[in-house]
Amino acid sequence: xxxxxxxxxxxxxxxxxxxxxxxxxxxxxxxxxxxxxxxxxxxxxxxxxxxxxxxxxxxxxxxxxxxxxxxxxxxxxxxxxxxxxxxxxxxxxxxxxxxxxxxxxxxxxxxxxxxxxxxxxxxxxxxxxxxxxxxxxxxxxxxxxxxxxxxxxxxxxxxxxxxxxxxxxxxxxxxxxxxxxxxxxxxxxxxxxxxxxxxxxxxxxxxxxxxxxxxxxxxxxxxxxxxxxxxxxxxxxxxxxxxxxxxxxxxxxxxxxxxxxxxxxxxxxxxxxxxxxxxxxxxxxxxxxxxxxxxxxxxxxxxxxxxxxxxxxxxxxxxxxxxxxxxxxxxxxxxxxxxxxxxxxxxxxxxxxxxxxxxxx
Amino acid sequence: xxxxxxxxxxxxxxxxxxxxxxxxxxxxxxxxxxxxxxxxxxxxxxxxxxxxxxxxxxxxxxxxxxxxxxxxxxxxxxxxxxxxxxxxxxxxxxxxxxxxxxxxxxxxxxxxxxxxxxxxxxxxxxxxxxxxxxxxxxxxxxxxxxxxxxxxxxxxxxxxxxxxxxxxxxxxxxxxxxxxxxxxxxxxxxxxxxxxxxxxxxxxxxxxxxxxxxxxxxxxxxxxxxxxxxxxxxxxxxxxxxxxxxxxxxxxxxxxxxxxxxxxxxx
Numbered sequence: 001x002x003x004x005x006x007x008x009x010x011x012x013x014x015x016x017x018x019x020x021x022x023x024x025x026x027x028x029x030x031x032x033x034x035x036x037x038x039x040x041x042x043x044x045x046x047x048x049x050x051x052x053x054x055x056x057x058x059x060x061x062x063x064x065x066x067x068x069x070x071x072x073x074x075x076x077x078x079x080x081x082x083x084x085x086x087x088x089x090x091x092x093x094x095x096x097x098x099x100x101x102x103x104x105x106x107x108x109x110x111x112x113x114x115x116x117x118x119x120x121x122x123x124x125x126x127x128x129x130x131x132x133x134x135x136x137x138x139x140x141x142x143x144x145x146x147x148x149x150x151x152x153x154x155x156x157x158x159x160x161x162x163x164x165x166x167x168x169x170x171x172x173x174x175x176x177x178x179x180x181x182x183x184x185x186x187x188x189x190x191x192x193x194x195x196x197x198x199x200x201x202x203x204x205x206x207x208x209x210x211x212x213x214x215x216x217x218x219x220x221x222x223x224x225x226x227x228x229x230x231x232x233x234x235x236x237x238x239x240x241x242x243x244x245x246x247x248x249x250x251x252x253x254x255x256x257x258x259x260x261x262x263x264x265x266x267x268x269x270x271x272x273x274x275x276x277x278x279x280x281x282x283x284x285x286x287x288x289x290x291x292x293x294x295x296x297x298x299x300x301x302x303x304x305x306x307x308x309x310x311x312x313x314x315x316x317x318x319x320x321x322x323x324x325x326x327x328x329x330x331x332x333x334x335x336x337x338x339x340x341x342x343x344x345x346x347x348x349x350x351x352x353x354x355x356x357x358x359x360x361x
Numbered sequence: 362x363x364x365x366x367x368x369x370x371x372x373x374x375x376x377x378x379x380x381x382x383x384x385x386x387x388x389x390x391x392x393x394x395x396x397x398x399x400x401x402x403x404x405x406x407x408x409x410x411x412x413x414x415x416x417x418x419x420x421x422x423x424x425x426x427x428x429x430x431x432x433x434x435x436x437x438x439x440x441x442x443x444x445x446x447x448x449x450x451x452x453x454x455x456x457x458x459x460x461x462x463x464x465x466x467x468x469x470x471x472x473x474x475x476x477x478x479x480x481x482x483x484x485x486x487x488x489x490x491x492x493x494x495x496x497x498x499x500x501x502x503x504x505x506x507x508x509x510x511x512x513x514x515x516x517x518x519x520x521x522x523x524x525x526x527x528x529x530x531x532x533x534x535x536x537x538x539x540x541x542x543x544x545x546x547x548x549x550x551x552x553x554x555x556x557x558x559x560x561x562x563x564x565x566x567x568x569x570x571x572x573x574x575x576x577x578x579x580x581x582x583x584x585x586x587x588x589x590x591x592x593x594x595x596x597x598x599x600x601x602x603x604x605x606x607x608x609x610x611x612x613x614x615x616x617x618x619x620x621x622x623x624x625x626x627x628x
Contacts, residue, residue: 076531080530085520091545100527104527152531
């Protein structure tokens with residue numbers, strides 16, 4: 001008995017000569033909220049439709065609850081799915097939509113009625129059961145689609161960018177609700193998205209995909225703090241990525257020479273031999289900006305530059321600082337800390353060696 | 362200027378409607394006129410010609426035409442749905458070529474089709490199929506392209522993700538057709554069947570080759586009658602069949618709700 005709800009074993013999918021998913025190995029434990037995250041064309045949607053059974057792997061095997069799904073059609077897989085455009089049946093009321101899965105399984109009417117009422121309550125659509133989908137707002141349609149997917153109580157729910165058609169406020173509210181529902185029902189969620197904020201906010205685990213391959217798998221904080229490649233560092237959150245020109249070994253620390261004249265001290269990064277390091281990566285919030293040179297808060301890596309652009313994010317300023325050699329570093333500054341910032345000010349940057357990550361590719 | 366344009370549009374719309382309706386009004390006047398001379402004076406109008414329609418001479422062909430049109434409608438709806446399902450929905454191999462073949466009878470004049478069918482039936486020894494079976498087959502050849510086009514149009518517009526949604530919710534192939542596909546393409550199906558009914562009920566060029574003595578359709582009976590006399594009973598027959606067709610269209614619309622499709626509505 002496997003505790004993994006889904007296991008993908010070296011799954012490859014090719015259409016004609018193009019390989020969309022390339023030898024993916026992935027195990028998703030029961031009850032986890034897993035996001036498959038990546039830019040469009042990275043193979044995440046193909047991966048999802050192979051799990052659903054709408055596409056067959058060219059090579060490899062997908063197991064659901066320990067059973068190989070070779071030759072098992074989608075209607076026999078016992079999973080739920082929420083589609084990007086919701087795919088609600090336009091000729092049925094919300095109640096009929098939500099009860100559809102149980103009706104197809106010929107459950108008794110009373111059981112269907114209870115399950116529908118339950119599912120509608122869970123997504124806060126009580127009282128709208130008699131409406132048709134086109135009489136609902138986008139957010140309500142989204143909830144109806146979710147209710148339809150969870151009403152038959154599948155152990156596994158696939159979600160294909162379900163929030164991408166909603167406006168920002170609603171999207172943020174739905175993130176919280178989705179996570180709550182997942183925890184309450186103890187379902188396994190596989191959530192496909194290109195929105196890294198969404199993935200960060202909800203997931204127990206994130207699978208970052210790039211060109212058909214898994215780039216990195218880990219908890220959101222792992223991936224954010226310890227990206228394993230410049231692609232992941234760039235895709236998840238904002239980062240300063242600098243190519244390494246030359247590298248000098250120290251005893252405990254590694255001294256890094258960067259493009260131009262910047263010299264930074266970084267600590268050795270676990271898993272990467274110092275001589276393999278090609279890039280170094282710093283999150284903007286780890287780059288401390290100050291107006292005076294003698295800021296005692298940070299010990300190492302003091303740099304001097306000129307503030308060339310400020311993007312006001314409300315609570316934060318996104319500051320672009322141009323060094324003497326032309327390198328631009330981004331720094332995130334809480335707006336209450338330095339309220340008088342203005343473009344063209346000479347500024348000082350300091351970076352803790354621990355906050356610099358070395359990347360091999 | 363806008364008001365002038367709007368007036369022009371209204372006027373041209375009125376003229377077009379009048380152009381369509383006036384012949385019908387003349388036929389209506391003829392059907393209630395006391396003699397072959399058409400009277401537009403309502404005080405002279407009479408229903409005597411309509412009373413003659415109860416005669417077997419008219420009633421039998423009328424019932425035959427209804428039976429024929431009903432059979433053609435149901436069969437071409439069924440066949441058209443199956444054909445469109447394979448071609449437009451499942452996109453079977455060669456679906457474009459098959460669709461071209463399915464609608465190709467449209468390019469052949471009905472007279473030619475009629476002759477071809479009679480020659481086919483006589484040369485293959487199926488002469489006994491003349492009459493009702495032959496009529497049904499011939500009319501289906503005529504109506505199928507319309508029905509297939511109508512249903513295929515609805516199926517091309519069908520959002521395939523609804524099929525996926527139904528599948529993942531556990532619906533098997535039959536359930537997906539029965540509960541999702543059919544209800545959504547129903548307007549296309551019923552508008553196709555309406556065309557089939559009208560085409561079959563009014564048909565002359567095909568039927569004329571296939572009817573048997575004593576077993577003729579209503580339009581053929583009218584044609585035959587016209588060769589001898591042009592009396593107002595013909596106008597009464599036409600008005601009655603027009604009313605019947607209108608009633609049939611209303612019934613189909615009630616069942617299939619296709620006016621929403623024609624008007625571009627949804628649901």
